[in-house]
Amino acid sequence: MNFTKMFIIFLITVITQSSVLASNDSEFTVEKANEYIAANKHKVIQTYRLQYHFMAPIGWINDPNGFIYHRGEYHLFYQYNPYNATANKIHWGHAKSKDLVHWKHLPVAMAPDQDYDADGVFSGSSMEKDGKLYVMYTGNSGNVQVQCIAISEDDITFEKVAENPVIEASTLPSNAQPQDFRDPKVIKRDNRYYVVTVSRTTENTGQVLLYQSEDLIEWEFKSILLQGTSAQGIMWECPDVFELDGKDVLILSAIQMPVVGDDYHNIDSVIAFVGTIDWDEGNFNVETMKELDHGMDFYATQTLLDDKGRRIAISWMNMWERSYPTAELNHGWAGAMTLPRILNLRNNYLVQTPIPEIANNYNLITTLSRRTLKNGKWAKKERTVISYVTSTHKLALNRKRSGVPITGAENPPVDQRQVTVPLENNKLSLQIFLDRSSVEIFANNGTETLTANIYPTEKSSDGIQFTVVGTAVINYLSFSKIVDKKS
Structure with a gap:
């Protein structure tokens, strides 16, 4: 797209409903x-259920876990409370x-x-x-967190x-503070197993710890792999x-990183460091x-390496300390x-592109080409706005009028975010995935991405409108x- 300023509005039809599910007993x-x-699971209200993103059949879901390509299939584990839509037990x-x-x-x-895991696996x-x-x-027992192993011979029972x-x-x-010591990621290198895990320091900063093992059962502490600063969050x-x-x-x-320009406006953020490890x-x-x-x-990213040599990432499409409309x-x-995303490096930074397999599951509806747009107005009151301003190169996603309000711990509230995306040959390329209650934007072949949940309420929220200030092609x-x- 070649233009001066452009606003793209995506609107989705949904109707709110309500239901109440029973809670569980005291033994798990x-x-x-x-x-x-x-x-x-049949009692779950379908209004905002996603159509081509992974969800649990019922209840609460957060971090992806144990993401692995194993015996010809991709396995995904996840943090889960089947009994109700809260992060408990x-x-x-x-x-x-x-x-x-x-x-x-x-x-x-x-x-x-x-x-050792009575308060949560x-x-x-x-x-x-x-x-x-x-x-x-990580086994969580309240005042201390420890690392644990479970084994399966059939890939189902552990x-x-x-x-x-x-x-x-x-160890x-x-x-390190023992009550915040969690999230082990196991890797194998040169016939030795390593695990990176994290802890909160006594100075209330984050750090990555490195342990090593010969058999995945007996571990010894090796080093602090990376030490965080106060400008990189409290944990x-x-x-x-x-x-x-x-x-x-x-x-x-990273939890509670201070805002820097367009970065780290959410209460928590996902950070990618690129460099070299001295093993x-x-x-x-x-x-x-x-x-x-x-x-x-977008939080709690985990990756795998598959049989095609692809490094694939998946994340929790939500954020802590926010309201959760489907629960409320x-x-x-x-x-x-x-959506699972393929990772690569470009100019020493991570870029993300949606897995190509998704293209095997959609049909082309229509195309447009060489269409000139001039000054226009928004036609809908309820709208999710994707905008780009050529004078600043800012690509923004705004859900302030998307439907059900989403509130959070951030001050001011985060209902819009933006990122700098320079034009390439005076063009902006966007790949946008809309589901019933989500939007994912991949800009300039994954150089930048923006991901958000939206919960529209109006029946009229069923169109896609293009509006520009100035002229766009x-x-x-x-x-x-x-x-x-x-799923």
């Missing part, structure tokens, strides 16, 4: 969770897919049924070893090992380390740092995952529709 087991899901949900688009729900993998990762699937997770916790809080460096979460295009990449989620010394030399998504709902409306669910535009409901 995998069997009880699965029985509850089977008996109650977290289990591990589980699903698998052959193409990252069509998902099959599997039985709940783990429940908070041990003393918190986030973690997975690793194949000796034909078995190992998952490493047995927590007798040696748990395999990493105790007593922490002296500057880090969900670390992920991998090699990509000749560099080392560390992705993590002998156990430290990360940072070359570049960037916020990974400039929308309102008693729809019986809250939370979803982003649409070089090429295509509309496609997903033809098959996923």
Whole structure:
């Protein structure tokens, strides 16, 4: 698109409904969770249910966990409360897919049924070893967090090992707070296992810790891989380390980073560090740092490497300390995952593009080309606005009038975010995915992305309108529709 200023408005029709689901009892087991899901999943209100993004069948969902390509299929675990739409008594949900688009729900993998995880089976990762699937997770018992292992021989049922916790809080460096020590990501390098995990320091900053092991059961502390500063939040979460295009990449989620320009306006942010790791010394030399998504709902990113050599990321499409409309409306669910995204490096920064498999699941509706637009006005009162201003190169996403208000802990409220996207050959390229209650924008081949939830209420919110101030030329535009409901 070649223009002076352009505003693109996307509107979706939905009608609000309400329902009430029963809460669970005081004991938690995998069997009880699965029985509850089977008996109650049909009660979920469908109004805002996404059509081609991953969601749990019922209840609350947050961080993606254990994301792995294993035995010819993609496995996704996730933080899960099946009993109601709140982040309480977290289990591990589980699903698998052959193409990252069509998902099959599997039985709940783990429940908070041990003393060391009685307050939640918190986030973690997975690793194949000796034909078995190992998952490493954080056991939360209230005042202390520890790292634990569970093993599956059939990829469905998991047995927590007798040696748990395999990493105790007593192994922490002296500057770490044991109540905030979580989110292990396991990797294998040179026939040795490593895990990166995070802790809050006594100075209330974040840090990434590195442990090593020969067998995934006995671990020893190696080093502080990266130390955060007060300008990088009060705590880090969900670390992920991998090699990509000749560099080392560390992705993590930072709590309460101070606002800098257009960056870090959400209460929590996902940050991508690019550089090199000295594995002998156990430290990360940072070359570049960037916020990974400039929308309102993107957190807890985790990646995998598949059989095609692709580094694929998925994130929780929501944000902490916000209102959750589907929970407040008693729809019986809250939370979803982003579209899986392929990661690459461009100019030493991460870029994200949607998995190409999604294109196999939509049909082309219409196209436009060489269409000139001139000054116009908005036709709809309720609207979600995607705008671009050529004088500043700012691409913005505004949901202030999208429908059901979304409030949060941020001050001022975050109902619009923007990011600088320079024109390329005087053109802006946008790939936009709309679902019933979400929008994901990929600008200039994934150089920047913006992700947000929206909850329209008006029946008239069913059109897509293009409005400009000045003159714009649409070089090429295509509309496609997903033809098959996923997951």
